[in-house]
Amino acid sequence: MGCCHGHNNLEEKTLKVNGMSCGHCKMSVEKAVNELDGVKSAIVNVDAKSAAVQFDPNKVTLEKIKATIEELGYEVE
Numbered sequence: 001m002g003c004c005h006g007h008n009n010l011e012e013k014t015l016k017v018n019g020m021s022c023g024h025c026k027m028s029v030e031k032a033v034n035e036l037d038g039v040k041s042a043i044v045n046v047d048a049k050s051a052a053v054q055f056d057p058n059k060v061t062l063e064k065i066k067a068t069i070e071e072l073g074y075e076v077e
């Protein structure tokens, strides 16, 4: 744990995602978001229509994560 190097300030946000209906939706959203640089983990709950994303705000923005989900055809609130 030095200064300045390797800071690991992860942020966690839960997004509302509409349009997911099955396990396949869950998998595609999780896969696409997990592939983004800076995302540590993405956990989708289809029943709750939510995606809990842990990410490094210095590497990836919430907008980028939202756009990635929207590109798959789902609606992010």
Ligand SMILES: [Cu+2]
Residues within 6 Å of the ligand: 020, 021, 022, 023, 024, 025, 026
């Ligand atoms: Cu589906």
